[in-house]
Each structure stands twice: as C-alpha cells, then as structure tokens.
Amino acid sequence: MKKIFWNKKYALKIAKKEKIKIKKIHWKIIFFTRNFYLKFHIIPSIRILLTAINKTYKKKLNSVDLINLFPKNPAIKISKIAGIPNPKKCI
Structure with missing residues (x-):
C-alpha cells in the first residue's frame, strides 16, 4: 500500500471529494485537530476542539457551526x- 504524506494539497483534494470549500476557519480547525493528534496521539473531542478554537481565535463556534462547516459528521x-485516524466517538 502506498503511504500518502499529508499536506494542504492533499487536504484540499479530500475536502473537494467531501464537497467542502475550505476557508480560513476550516484551516484553523484542521490544523488544530492535526497538531493535537500529532502531539497527544488522540483525536480531540468536539468540546476540546471548540473550546480551543474559541479561545485561540476569539470565535464563538458551537457544534451546529461545526456541522455547517463540515456537514453530516x-x-x-x-x-x-486533517489526515489523521477517525475518532472512536462522533457527534
């Protein structure tokens, strides 16, 4: 099996397949999630993700906003x- 190295080009390709047009806030969420996983070897919970994004970027995102940004799941x-494993539990 061919190993794929993650980069922004790869992320954009996956996003296009998922019918998601990546904007600045998408990148913030993607990079936070990827960096969190690479540092702690776990996927951040939605609560941790929202708390960190809201605190770091002075946003007021909630789970409905995430569903609008990344529809369905x-x-x-x-x-x-982000090129990381799927979480075990999802909203």
Missing part, C-alpha cells in the same frame, strides 16, 4: 481532511 470529516 464533522468529527469524521475533520479527521479525514
């Missing part, structure tokens, strides 16, 4: 685009 789509 945000946790799985964020993980897929």
Whole structure:
C-alpha cells in the first residue's frame, strides 16, 4: 500500500471529494485537530476542539457551526481532511 504524506494539497483534494470549500476557519480547525493528534496521539473531542478554537481565535463556534462547516459528521470529516485516524466517538 502506498503511504500518502499529508499536506494542504492533499487536504484540499479530500475536502473537494467531501464537497467542502475550505476557508480560513476550516484551516484553523484542521490544523488544530492535526497538531493535537500529532502531539497527544488522540483525536480531540468536539468540546476540546471548540473550546480551543474559541479561545485561540476569539470565535464563538458551537457544534451546529461545526456541522455547517463540515456537514453530516464533522468529527469524521475533520479527521479525514486533517489526515489523521477517525475518532472512536462522533457527534
């Protein structure tokens, strides 16, 4: 099996397949999630993700906002685009 190295080009390709047009806030969420996973070897919970994004970027995002940004199943789509494993529990 061919190993794929993650980069922004790869992320954009996956996002396009998922019919997500990546904007600045998407990148913030994707990079936070990816960096969190690479540092702690676990996927951040939605609560941790929202708390960190809201605190770091002075945003007021909630779980509905995540669903609007990453439709149907945000946790799985964020993980897929970030090039990390799918979370065990999803909203």
